[in-house]
Amino acid sequence: xxxxxxxVIETFLYREADLLDRWQLNEWLTLFTRDAYYQVPPLDxxxxxxxxxxxxxxxxxxxxxxxxxQLLKGNAHAESPVSRTRRAVTNVMFALQxxxxxxxxxxxxxxxxxxxxxxxxxxxxxxILVQTDGKLQFRMRKAVLDxxxxxxxxxxxxxx
Amino acid sequence: MPQSFAGxxxxxxxxxxxxxNRRAFIDPAVMEEEKRTVFGQSWLYVxxxxxxxxxxxxxxxxxxxxxxxxxRDEAGTVRILFDxxxxxxxxxCKEAAGKTKRFQCFYHGWTFNTRGxxxxxxxxxxxxxxxxxxxxxxxxxxxVETYRGLVFMSLKADIVDLVTYFxxxxxxLDLILNHSEDVEIVPGQQSYSMRANWKLLVENSIDGYHAxxxxxxxxxxxxxxxxxxxKDWESIVAPIPGNTGIELDSGHAVIENPIGxxxxxxxxxxxxxxxxxxxxxxxxxxxxxxxVGFSRNLFxxxxxxxxxxxxxxxxxxxxxxxYLKVNAWALLPKGEPAAIRRLRxxxxxxxxxxxxFGTPDDVEALENCQRGFAVREMEWSDISRGMKRxxxxxxxxxxxxFWRRWYQCLYPSYAxxxxxxxxxxxxxxxxxxxx
Numbered sequence: 001x002x003x004x005x006x007x008v009i010e011t012f013l014y015r016e017a018d019l020l021d022r023w024q025l026n027e028w029l030t031l032f033t034r035d036a037y038y039q040v041p042p043l044d045x046x047x048x049x050x051x052x053x054x055x056x057x058x059x060x061x062x063x064x065x066x067x068x069x070q071l072l073k074g075n076a077h078a079e080s081p082v083s084r085t086r087r088a089v090t091n092v093m094f095a096l097q098x099x100x101x102x103x104x105x106x107x108x109x110x111x112x113x114x115x116x117x118x119x120x121x122x123x124x125x126x127x128i129l130v131q132t133d134g135k136l137q138f139r140m141r142k143a144v145l146d147x148x149x150x151x152x153x154x155x156x157x158x159x160x
Numbered sequence: 161m162p163q164s165f166a167g168x169x170x171x172x173x174x175x176x177x178x179x180x181n182r183r184a185f186i187d188p189a190v191m192e193e194e195k196r197t198v199f200g201q202s203w204l205y206v207x208x209x210x211x212x213x214x215x216x217x218x219x220x221x222x223x224x225x226x227x228x229x230x231x232r233d234e235a236g237t238v239r240i241l242f243d244x245x246x247x248x249x250x251x252x253c254k255e256a257a258g259k260t261k262r263f264q265c266f267y268h269g270w271t272f273n274t275r276g277x278x279x280x281x282x283x284x285x286x287x288x289x290x291x292x293x294x295x296x297x298x299x300x301x302x303x304v305e306t307y308r309g310l311v312f313m314s315l316k317a318d319i320v321d322l323v324t325y326f327x328x329x330x331x332x333l334d335l336i337l338n339h340s341e342d343v344e345i346v347p348g349q350q351s352y353s354m355r356a357n358w359k360l361l362v363e364n365s366i367d368g369y370h371a372x373x374x375x376x377x378x379x380x381x382x383x384x385x386x387x388x389x390x391k392d393w394e395s396i397v398a399p400i401p402g403n404t405g406i407e408l409d410s411g412h413a414v415i416e417n418p419i420g421x422x423x424x425x426x427x428x429x430x431x432x433x434x435x436x437x438x439x440x441x442x443x444x445x446x447x448x449x450x451x452v453g454f455s456r457n458l459f460x461x462x463x464x465x466x467x468x469x470x471x472x473x474x475x476x477x478x479x480x481x482x483y484l485k486v487n488a489w490a491l492l493p494k495g496e497p498a499a500i501r502r503l504r505x506x507x508x509x510x511x512x513x514x515x516x517f518g519t520p521d522d523v524e525a526l527e528n529c530q531r532g533f534a535v536r537e538m539e540w541s542d543i544s545r546g547m548k549r550x551x552x553x554x555x556x557x558x559x560x561x562f563w564r565r566w567y568q569c570l571y572p573s574y575a576x577x578x579x580x581x582x583x584x585x586x587x588x589x590x591x592x593x594x595x
Contacts (some may be wrong), residue, residue, distance in 0.1 A: 041348075042348030042349065042350075043349075043351060044257075044347070044348065044349050044351075045347035045348050050502055050505060051498040051499070051501050051502045052346075052347065052498075052501075053347040053348040053505075054347070054348030054349075054350070054489075054490045054505050054509060054513075055348065055505065055509060055515075056350070056509065056513060056514055056515040057509065057515035058505065058506060058509060062385070063510065065385075066381065066382050066385040067517070069381065069385075070377040070381055070382070070517065073377070073381070075376050075377045075381070076377055076517075076520070076521065077374065077520075077521040077525065078520035078521050078524040079520075117355070149351035149352065149353070149485075150351060150352035150353065150514045151351065151353040151485060152353050152355065152483070153352070153353075153514075154352050154353045154354055154355070154514065154520075154523045154527075155514045155515070155519065155520035155523050156514045156515040156520075157514075157515075157520035157524075
């Protein structure tokens with residue numbers, strides 16, 4: 001077990017962002033526990049659970065795995081060829097829970113460029129991390145967008 | 161001299177040829193005319209009564225470029241109010257949704273009740289004897305009607321009533337709505353855009369031909385990941401009984417094909433079996449099979465789509481010839497267990513919407529079509545598929561239905577003819593599976 005401190009959490013988040021910007025998605029998937037979720041809540045009901053609101057993304061591990069395979073295969077046409085992205089993760093806060101989970105909040109700004117069009121995604125991460133075999137992993141990776149509508153972005157075809 | 165829109169559509173049924181001039185997708189004059197004749201003379205979807213649970217509940221919407229408030233007044237009546245103060249223009253509804261007894265314009269303080277009546281004006285002594293509050297309500301659309309909870313408005317005062325407008329589409333709308341007696345719009349509106357002409361999304365929403373190509377990652381890869389077969393959705397493209405495209409009245413159309421596996425089919429099998437048994441008890445076996453045995457996309461002219469597989473209601477408007485705004489909702493059965501509700505959400509969002517395995521690739525395709533339209537040397541888009549055979553959902557009769565009505569709106573001298581059915585025995589049906 002490692003001590004959970006700011007450097008450990010920030011290093012985890014920065015490394016994760018780097019993997020996504022470099023489209024190293026298989027390696028990125030190893031950051032998830034098998035019971036993990038990747039979620040993007042709806043823009044107009046950001047605090048409701050997925051049983052009560054139509055999320056933009058509510059992937060369990062299996063569907064996340066399918067998503068990654070598709071993105072790497074080349075038949076996810078919105079990302080074929082892939083976008084260029086650059087992520088800034090800031091304002092990292094975390095709290096160690098009695099059950100060993102780490103609640104992490106952070107701000108994100110993602111710039112996405114494709115076919116000379118620039119789209120911006122910004123919001124807040126609301127993660128739950130756990131330590132397995134001395135390594136941090138996502139049990140919940142939630143990206144809460146500040147956008148009121150996906151206009152002009154149109155889609156969340158990249159991992160946000 | 162007024163602009164002429166003659167020649168934008170060519171409909172040659174004798175030779176099985178149908179094409180649309182690409183000017184229809186790029187010319188700002190076409191869009192201005194659409195505002196007047198297509199959107200200005202149709203019934204337009206506003207929302208669903210379930211979004212207004214109590215007296216005073218309201219949602220703010222944009223319908224045909226107009227800010228509107230859909231509100232349930234104190235007496236329980238659903239009303240549509242135009243959101244602009246009759247004084248000087250400010251919008252009076254600040255929140256996207258909520259509950260209220262009154263709408264107050266913060267600019268000068270004019271205040272309206274949920275029926276839209278002006279109830280107070282600050283310092284009313286400043287107005288002369290001719291000023292009567294009765295003469296300053298919030299304006300309302302000329303026509304508002306509801307069908308089974310679906311609320312529509314029209315800007316055309318003398319339009320036919322809503323059910324007459326639906327025509328034969330009512331039968332298919334009922335096939336979708338009869339799935340559940342009590343339904344509600346789920347929180348979580350999908351609000352997105354495409355850098356493409358809105359009519360491309362009309363075509364795309366009722367286009368079986370693109371499904372296995374554009375959406376291979378869903379219909380083949382994801383189905384296999386779910387433990388299903390890549391052949392599960394061949395019913396979209398195979399010329400088999402029940403795979404049809406149908407031209408309805410007044411530009412409405414529907415595509416149907418025998419249903420394949422959906423993400424929730426296995427996980428919710430027991431629940432879905434129970435639902436089916438209840439439907440059979442109510443509607444009989446034959447009608448129930450028609451309801452649940454088919455995948456069905458229904459298009460109501462000019463801009464409303466029901467995707468039965470996912471219980472989707474979707475509408476959209478152009479902001480400019482090359483940019484459209486979409487709003488979509490899930491209309492789901494009320495009162496189901498939370499776990500089933502989540503499976504229904506999963507079912508919807510694994511394909512449809514900004515984060516699904518389907519929609520983003522449609523966005524990509526439509527935006528690239530719009531890029532392609534810059535090639536003015538390529539004047540026409542071909543929409544003649546299936547004109548000389550009994551049409552399947554992967555043919556294009558349903559798009560021709562739209563285009564015929566659309567062309568009539570822009571060029572009233574055009575008298576659209578519905579397609580004559582092709583007798584099955586003379587139709588050459590190539591075996592697409594072998595292709």
